[in-house]
Amino acid sequence: MPPERANAAVIEARSIVKRFGPVRAVDGISLEIAAGRVTAILGPSGSGKSTLLRCLNFMEIPDSGEVLFLGSPVRVRDRALDGLRARVGMVFQQFNLFPHLRVWENVALAPRVVRGAPSPVARSFALALLDRVGLADKAQAHPSELSGGQQQRAAIARALAMEPVALLFDEPTSALDPELRGEVLEVMRSLAAEGRTMAVVTHEVAFARAVAHEVVFMDAGRVVERGAPAQVIDAPANERTRRFFAS
Numbered sequence: 311m312p313p314e315r316a317n318a319a320v321i322e323a324r325s326i327v328k329r330f331g332p333v334r335a336v337d338g339i340s341l342e343i344a345a346g347r348v349t350a351i352l353g354p355s356g357s358g359k360s361t362l363l364r365c366l367n368f369m370e371i372p373d374s375g376e377v378l379f380l381g382s383p384v385r386v387r388d389r390a391l392d393g394l395r396a397r398v399g400m401v402f403q404q405f406n407l408f409p410h411l412r413v414w415e416n417v418a419l420a421p422r423v424v425r426g427a428p429s430p431v432a433r434s435f436a437l438a439l440l441d442r443v444g445l446a447d448k449a450q451a452h453p454s455e456l457s458g459g460q461q462q463r464a465a466i467a468r469a470l471a472m473e474p475v476a477l478l479f480d481e482p483t484s485a486l487d488p489e490l491r492g493e494v495l496e497v498m499r500s501l502a503a504e505g506r507t508m509a510v511v512t513h514e515v516a517f518a519r520a521v522a523h524e525v526v527f528m529d530a531g532r533v534v535e536r537g538a539p540a541q542v543i544d545a546p547a548n549e550r551t552r553r554f555f556a557s
């Protein structure tokens with residue numbers, strides 16, 4: 311990445327509001343997902359973390375506010391939105407792998423369908439990505455033969471297959487047994503070490519402290535506090551933040 315792009319916003323949200331009936335799930339949030347940095351989003355259940363993440367790629371259409379992708383405003387049904395969706399990878403709590411496809415086929419699918427990459431190319435790229443997440447030996451397996459941690463690593467490989475400029479994670483380890491979380495967090499840690507642009511909604515405080523450049527603490531649809539992990543997690547200025555991390 312050329313130096314002038316370092317720390318520029320890959321995705322910028324400006325004053326995003328998203329309501330569900332009377333609930334303001336996201337209540338006026340501005341946020342920058344800075345290039346080459348890891349933004350961790352923490353907060354109690356129901357504070358709007360998932361809705362915010364979904365607003366960034368218009369899986370939820372914001373009621374108001376603006377999303378910029380690589381500096382260009384994104385609107386419903388325009389090319390900037392197609393570009394954003396093709397270049398921003400999402401990893402969810404549920405892995406959503408296709409059960410009838412082999413693991414490598416799951417990873418190769420999007421490049422083949424979206425980009426028309428010829429099959430042998432898509433296949434060798436998928437195999438390389440599976441090796442990258444430590445699953446080279448599971449390429450031929452079906453998802454049901456994998457542990458939850460392995461399935462989530464396959465889902466990360468699938469996200470990487472589109473050569474994303476940013477990765478958004480929504481509680482990627484929350485569905486996993488505790489002993490399987492470490493292997494997924496380790497892959498995420500190594501992606502961060504490569505300088506990948508990442509936003510991670512997580513309850514893994516130790517991971518956020520160790521890996522995130524910025525921590526955003528949300529409550530009731532708002533950003534309560536943000537800053538370096540050492541500040542927000544270990545020396546929060548806000549009473550709500552203090553209570554959250556104390557518990």
Ligand SMILES: Nc1ncnc2c1ncn2[C@@H]1O[C@H](COP(=O)(O)OP(=O)(O)O)[C@@H](O)[C@H]1O
Binds near residue numbers: 334356357359
């Ligand atoms: N599709 C939806 N329909 C109605 N209410 C929703 C929907 N999605 C989220 N909400 C509400 O919006 C608020 C924020 O939810 P969410 O973004 O899932 O929070 P978090 O991810 O922090 O747990 C909650 O009050 C939740 O019940």
Ligand SMILES: [Mg+2]
Binds near residue numbers: 359360361481
């Ligand atoms: Mg959520």
